[in-house]
Amino acid sequence: xxxxxxxxxxxxxxxxxxxxxxxxxxxISGQSGIQSIQVLDTVHNNDFVLGEVPYxxxxxxxxxxxxxxxxxxxxALLGIIAARQACQDAGIDLxxxxxxxxxxxxxxxxxxxxxxxxxxxxxxxxxxxxxxxHHAGNSTEMIAEMLEIKDLMTTISTACSxxxxxxxxxxxxxxxxxxxxxxxxxxxxxxxxxxxxxxTLMILDKNLCRPFDAERKGLNLGEGAAYLVLENEKSARQxxxxxxxxxxxxxxxxxxxxxxxxxxxGEGPFLAMQKALHKADFKPADIDYINVHxxxxxxxxxxxxxxxxxxxxxxxxxFSSTKAFTGHTLGAAGAVESVISILALQNNVVFPNxxxxxxxxxxxxxxxxxxxEKELHHVLTNSFGFGGNDSSLVFSKVKKT
Amino acid sequence: MEELIEQLKKQIIEQLNLExxxxxxxxxxxxxxxxxxxxxxIDALELIVLLEKEYGVKIENPRDGQQIFFSVKSMAEYITQxxx
Amino acid sequence: MTPVIETYCHIRNNHxxxxxxxxxxxxxxxxxxxLKSAYKFLNPGYARFYKxxxxxxxxxxxxxxxxxxxxxxxxxEETAVxxxxxxSTWVTDMHHQETINNDKNxxxxxxxxxxxxxxxxxxxxxIRHNFRGENAFFIFEKFDPEFISNYTNHLIxxxxxxxxxxxxxxxxxRGYDVFVYYLRSGKNEEGKPEHNAGELRRxxxxxxx
Numbered sequence: 001x002x003x004x005x006x007x008x009x010x011x012x013x014x015x016x017x018x019x020x021x022x023x024x025x026x027x028i029s030g031q032s033g034i035q036s037i038q039v040l041d042t043v044h045n046n047d048f049v050l051g052e053v054p055y056x057x058x059x060x061x062x063x064x065x066x067x068x069x070x071x072x073x074x075x076a077l078l079g080i081i082a083a084r085q086a087c088q089d090a091g092i093d094l095x096x097x098x099x100x101x102x103x104x105x106x107x108x109x110x111x112x113x114x115x116x117x118x119x120x121x122x123x124x125x126x127x128x129x130x131x132x133x134h135h136a137g138n139s140t141e142m143i144a145e146m147l148e149i150k151d152l153m154t155t156i157s158t159a160c161s162x163x164x165x166x167x168x169x170x171x172x173x174x175x176x177x178x179x180x181x182x183x184x185x186x187x188x189x190x191x192x193x194x195x196x197x198x199x200t201l202m203i204l205d206k207n208l209c210r211p212f213d214a215e216r217k218g219l220n221l222g223e224g225a226a227y228l229v230l231e232n233e234k235s236a237r238q239x240x241x242x243x244x245x246x247x248x249x250x251x252x253x254x255x256x257x258x259x260x261x262x263x264x265x266g267e268g269p270f271l272a273m274q275k276a277l278h279k280a281d282f283k284p285a286d287i288d289y290i291n292v293h294x295x296x297x298x299x300x301x302x303x304x305x306x307x308x309x310x311x312x313x314x315x316x317x318x319f320s321s322t323k324a325f326t327g328h329t330l331g332a333a334g335a336v337e338s339v340i341s342i343l344a345l346q347n348n349v350v351f352p353n354x355x356x357x358x359x360x361x362x363x364x365x366x367x368x369x370x371x372x373e374k375e376l377h378h379v380l381t382n383s384f385g386f387g388g389n390d391s392s393l394v395f396s397k398v399k400k401t
Numbered sequence: 402m403e404e405l406i407e408q409l410k411k412q413i414i415e416q417l418n419l420e421x422x423x424x425x426x427x428x429x430x431x432x433x434x435x436x437x438x439x440x441x442x443i444d445a446l447e448l449i450v451l452l453e454k455e456y457g458v459k460i461e462n463p464r465d466g467q468q469i470f471f472s473v474k475s476m477a478e479y480i481t482q483x484x485x
Numbered sequence: 486m487t488p489v490i491e492t493y494c495h496i497r498n499n500h501x502x503x504x505x506x507x508x509x510x511x512x513x514x515x516x517x518x519x520l521k522s523a524y525k526f527l528n529p530g531y532a533r534f535y536k537x538x539x540x541x542x543x544x545x546x547x548x549x550x551x552x553x554x555x556x557x558x559x560x561x562e563e564t565a566v567x568x569x570x571x572x573s574t575w576v577t578d579m580h581h582q583e584t585i586n587n588d589k590n591x592x593x594x595x596x597x598x599x600x601x602x603x604x605x606x607x608x609x610x611x612i613r614h615n616f617r618g619e620n621a622f623f624i625f626e627k628f629d630p631e632f633i634s635n636y637t638n639h640l641i642x643x644x645x646x647x648x649x650x651x652x653x654x655x656x657x658x659r660g661y662d663v664f665v666y667y668l669r670s671g672k673n674e675e676g677k678p679e680h681n682a683g684e685l686r687r688x689x690x691x692x693x694x
Contacts, residue, residue, distance in 0.1 A: 043588065107602060109573065118582055136573045136603075136624045154632070155624040157573055158604040165621060176639060193578075196585045197598030202446060202463045252619040253562060254611040259599050261442060271562055271617060386599065387608030389620055418535040418596075420521065439532060446595040454592045 002175035004233040007244040009090025011082040014224030014326045015051035027351045051222025051327025071129035073110035074189030076139040082225035090229035098180035101152035104140040105162030105186030107331040112191040159385030164334030168250040185227030185335035209296035211321035214358040219295040222327020226335035248396040249280025255388035266307030268390035276392035291341045291381040294321020305365040320367045324354035334383035341379045429474040488680040489673045493666035494550040538577040538600035544654040547665035548610045561617035565646035566607045569623040570655035628653040630685035
């Protein structure tokens with residue numbers, strides 16, 4: 001019988017807070033982090049709103065306190081800050097004889113530095129250190145180095161579902177006995193490359209996004225990092241660790257329809273949610289709250305909504321998108337929203353879907369719009385990525401023994 | 402208008418990577434989307450970029466694209482009306 | 486029962502091999518010409534191919550070479566796609582960067598931007614062959630047969646998939662390296678290679694003769 005996988009630590013940094021406590025405070029007070037551009041140096045300065053972590057590169061260097069003289073990207077710095085928090089929270093002692101892995105996800109990688117130095121790469125030697133930091137594996141390596149994790153390390157890059165896939169993979173590593181615990185999650189810093197790219201796809205809302213609203217116009221980009229420490233239940237209980245939740249179910253499916261849009265009836269999202277419940281051995285009625293992907297684009301919210309109705313029928317649980325708080329944090333979104341889901345579970349509270357005014361014509365899809373106290377036992381969270389890569393996770397409250 | 406239509410056909414083929422097509426294969430009045438050339442939503446966005454890049458004509462709302470990009474002829478008409 | 490490597494494909498230096506046998510070559514041609522010629526040779530009748538970036542075309546062609554062996558009777562969710570590489574979408578990243586480098590000639594292309602994610606390749610393959618099973622994309626320092634064989638064997642042995650397309654599709658400005666294989670569960674009556682790290686490493690390094 002494979003072991004249960006439980007969460008013993010969490011770390012997060014986004015536009016709404018530098019750590020788990022600040023994040024919770026912002027969520028219950030309805031305080032969004034999305035605003036006009038403060039940090040990113042772009043010609044689109046006045047055109048868009050973003051969920052930026054409100055620190056410059058230099059300030060993040062101060063916060064992360066990395067090895068001096070190492071070239072570090074925004075993505076790596078955010079990752080170091082959040083992953084370190086998670087490890088400290090879980091009280092990981094790397095000398096206790098247990099095997100520890102790191103699974104980190106990113107889509108932006110070192111692009112924030114590469115785009116700054118791209119024109120200089122061939123002419124100025126000072127720019128050269130940032131050639132090596134471009135690739136997707138670099139932030140993972142930097143985190144592993146800072147945390148001294150040596151047993152196993154890998155990088156996942158599957159667009160917006162990346163860090164849910166990290167958590168899923170981390171759980172499998174533990175169940176198979178390859179490691180005893182995993183620091184799993186993801187990180188993405190904002191870059192002009194990303195902003196321009198999404199702008200050209202015309203799915204950005206120039207104002208605050210409105211997930212699941214009939215008048216929604218698109219998403220707001222965000223940035224951040226979040227990591228969970230996953231452990232084998234037996235060893236965690238033996239060492240008396242605080243247990244936040246069980247990672248009870250997870251699944252991934254491909255929508256096989258289009259590179260960026262979801263199929264009309266949300267086949268991939270439906271399969272991902274259905275299989276995650278099946279993995280957890282739950283029925284749809286067991287779910288108390290869904291933290292949806294809910295980007296605020298016309299296509300995602302409609303197809304995700306339809307998939308939820310297909311699965312839950314007329315007993316759709318309370319749901320909300322918290323992307324109106326943090327923005328869409330891309331590769332970090334799955335892990336960011338997992339931390340938020342666990343906060344909901346632990347505090348028996350459903351966080352609001354901000355900026356909602358009018359329900360979609362599709363019936364039955366009205367999210368929770370105010371902070372609501374509700375006893376929660378099982379929470380489902382979705383992250384659906386470009387390339388039809390759709391993932392869902394289920395977190396369950398764990399009885400204290 | 403004839404010249405603009407011929408030019409547009411070549412540009413569309415190039416911008417959208419329609420490798421196996423010649424300008425002669427595209428009828429200016431035939432629908433571009435749907436069954437026509439099998440174009441999708443990303444192609445529609447590429448056509449928006451094409452109009453701005455080659456003709457200085459900006460389209461703010463992708464929904465307007467449905468009418469503007471109906472056919473090569475409708476594209477040419479729109480350009481003629483809006484080009485500065 | 487260990488899953489079986491039903492069939493495998495290498496694409497290297499403008500040569501395409503299936504199960505170690507050369508099936509197409511165009512030495513000396515530049516990549517764009519090679520890809521187009523290989524497409525015409527395989528003739529899948531899939532014009533969407535032309536919209537893809539080069540690395541997606543490479544992955545697509547490898548899957549196409551293997552496709553006669555795909556079990557079409559399986560439900561769509563039963564085939565997984567697990568690919569990996571070292572350089573993510575480096576070449577396409579550069580193309581996108583070039584469209585936004587010059588303030589005076591600033592025209593980012595949505596089609597190019599979409600391909601700056603390595604899992605778009607797995608998406609394109611999934612769309613073409615209607616694979617709705619699990620799909621993943623990993624980034625490694627180099628091809629990791631141990632990791633990929635463990636991961637995909639686990640999917641099959643835990644009944645999350647009955648077959649899987651796996652492998653490594655990498656591209657840099659200097660060249661490319663493609664090794665993709667189709668894995669299935671069930672009896673190995675034809676003496677095909679067993680799916681384990683040793684066999685994968687051997688096929689990856691020497692399988693193209």
